[in-house]
Amino acid sequence: MRFLILSLVALAGLATAGEPPAEGPWSPAAESAFAAGDCALCHDLPDRTPVDRTESCTSCHVWIRAVAANPEARATAIEIFPKWERYEKTVHSYMPVPDLAAAFARLEPAWVRSYLVDPHDLRPGLPETMPRFALSEAQLDALEQLVAQSNVPVPATPKPDPANVAEGAALFAVRGCVACHGFGKLHSGPPASTAPDLVHARARMSPDRMRAWILNPQSVSPHATMANMGFDEAEATAVRDYLVLSDAAAPPAPPLGAAPAPTTEPVRWAQVEERVFGRICVHCHMDPAQNEGRAGPGNAGGFGWKATGIELQTLDGVRAVGDRIADSLLRRRAESHRDVVAWGQSPASLHRPERPGMPLGLPPLPDADIALVLGWIEQGMPE
Ligand code: HEC
Ligand code: HEC
Numbered sequence: 001m002r003f004l005i006l007s008l009v010a011l012a013g014l015a016t017a018g019e020p021p022a023e024g025p026w027s028p029a030a031e032s033a034f035a036a037g038d039c040a041l042c043h044d045l046p047d048r049t050p051v052d053r054t055e056s057c058t059s060c061h062v063w064i065r066a067v068a069a070n071p072e073a074r075a076t077a078i079e080i081f082p083k084w085e086r087y088e089k090t091v092h093s094y095m096p097v098p099d100l101a102a103a104f105a106r107l108e109p110a111w112v113r114s115y116l117v118d119p120h121d122l123r124p125g126l127p128e129t130m131p132r133f134a135l136s137e138a139q140l141d142a143l144e145q146l147v148a149q150s151n152v153p154v155p156a157t158p159k160p161d162p163a164n165v166a167e168g169a170a171l172f173a174v175r176g177c178v179a180c181h182g183f184g185k186l187h188s189g190p191p192a193s194t195a196p197d198l199v200h201a202r203a204r205m206s207p208d209r210m211r212a213w214i215l216n217p218q219s220v221s222p223h224a225t226m227a228n229m230g231f232d233e234a235e236a237t238a239v240r241d242y243l244v245l246s247d248a249a250a251p252p253a254p255p256l257g258a259a260p261a262p263t264t265e266p267v268r269w270a271q272v273e274e275r276v277f278g279r280i281c282v283h284c285h286m287d288p289a290q291n292e293g294r295a296g297p298g299n300a301g302g303f304g305w306k307a308t309g310i311e312l313q314t315l316d317g318v319r320a321v322g323d324r325i326a327d328s329l330l331r332r333r334a335e336s337h338r339d340v341v342a343w344g345q346s347p348a349s350l351h352r353p354e355r356p357g358m359p360l361g362l363p364p365l366p367d368a369d370i371a372l373v374l375g376w377i378e379q380g381m382p383e
């Protein structure tokens with residue numbers, strides 16, 4: 001990671017100049033919530049200059065892909081970073097993230113609040129979910145209020161009518177919606193990574209706003225990434241009624257299999273470093289001595305969580321918390337099963353452990369990697 005930071009200096013010519021910060025009409029509590037949750041590490045915040053690429057999970061990862069696609073910049077990068085080709089292969093998480101201006105314009109304030117308290121998977125095509133935060137009630141109130149202020153006024157529409165559902169279903173199938181969207185048990189296909197499963201839409205949007213969006217997403221927000229599908233008002237109402245009224249509730253996820261047993265083969269540090277700690281955990285639990293003082297959100301505190309002092313880049317750092325690692329990995333495994341919330345299930349009623357499991361927000365480690373780490377710990381964490 002040290003080399004990464006240097007990269008940003010060495011390849012400064014590839015950077016785009018930042019604009020002066022804009023002042024948003026945010027209350028101090030909303031400012032504090034955005035800062036505490038480190039929202040700007042992944043999302044461009046409405047009315048704000050994006051954070052520098054050296055800090056942003058999203059723009060640094062996107063930048064690595066952009067350099068990889070540019071032969072000249074790539075040649076320079078390979079000269080500077082011995083591991084560049086590996087970076088190109090590994091980096092994939094947090095590259096597409098939803099636009100918050102488009103989200104705040106259309107989503108129900110109360111839904112956003114409940115989602116921030118207890119995020120769950122929305123986009124079946126996106127392996128990572130939003131990390132869990134530790135935000136205060138005052139910070140949540142402020143964000144809920146900010147969303148309410150950002151909601152776009154839309155024309156009133158007729159109440160959803162069961163008589164429209166059949167026509168809406170037909171339009172949904174033939175007018176291309178299924179190319180991007182899943183819809184609970186009624187449609188699951190290879191979804192576009194940024195398109196939400198529409199099973200959640202009736203909880204996320206008012207019927208009026210949903211109709212306005214289907215008619216013309218850009219009328220709800222200029223940041224909307226969905227194209228205008230060219231519906232007339234009656235068609236948009238019919239599709240909306242299909243999305244709001246049909247029974248799309250998917251069955252609950254099947255029960256989770258037993259936790260993997262520890263590997264009995266001898267396991268060395270180099271193996272778990274390469275497959276787990278150095279590949280995933282280090283990105284949030286850095287050793288400041290090797291990273292110009294930066295320690296990452298899992299070590300120095302971030303996403304609202306207090307500093308833990310947990311460094312997972314060196315063998316000593318990992319050994320120091322050896323007794324906590326298995327538990328954190330198994331919690332994430334159990335949690336991710338819980339991330340898949342079907343419509344009709346209340347996220348709050350589904351068990352979620354008090355502390356978030358690891359790796360935070362990312363899919364759990366594959367069982368084979370969990371077995372390897374458990375085996376290595378059981379063998380006394382040898383070098
Ligand atoms: C580590 C990256 C990361 C951080 C930090 C982060 N988010 Fe997100 N956020 C995501 C991802 C990824 C999704 C999409 C999740 C999905 O679709 O399942 C998301 C989704 C959302 C959504 C739903 C939007 C939509 O269109 O569905 C809202 C609202 C949101 N984030 C707000 C916030 C706020 C507020 C903060 C700070 C308190 C924050 N996020 C911090 C990555 C992040
Ligand atoms: C300065 C650039 C930079 C920043 C900022 C950055 N990363 Fe990365 N990230 C990388 C590189 C390079 C790799 C590949 C490292 C390797 O293969 O050794 C990587 C890999 C990862 C991986 C493993 C591969 C994947 O994509 O799942 C995760 C997880 C990750 N980063 C998470 C984060 C999170 C979370 C943040 C924000 C808190 C972040 N990164 C910020 C450059 C960056």
Ligand code: HEC
Nearest residue numbers: 098099102176177180194195196201204224225226229239
């Ligand atoms: C090319 C891909 C694509 C197609 C085709 C498409 N959408 Fe979308 N849709 C998206 C994306 C991406 C979003 C998220 C938009 C954003 O965050 O800006 C979205 C958002 C939505 C939302 C908001 C739901 C929510 O939970 O936030 C609704 C409703 C919706 N689409 C309905 C439809 C309907 C109905 C059709 C067919 C007429 C359709 N979409 C066709 C990509 C698509």
Ligand code: HEC
Nearest residue numbers: 280281284297298302305308324325328355356358359360
């Ligand atoms: C996206 C950033 C991120 C990634 C990736 C990440 N962590 Fe964490 N980690 C955190 C944060 C933030 C906390 C503080 C949460 C808390 O206080 O419970 C934390 C806390 C922990 C803790 C102490 C709390 C507990 O659960 O006992 C352990 C142990 C831990 N992480 C292990 C890991 C391991 C092992 C990995 C890799 C598989 C990993 N982390 C990957 C951000 C991350």
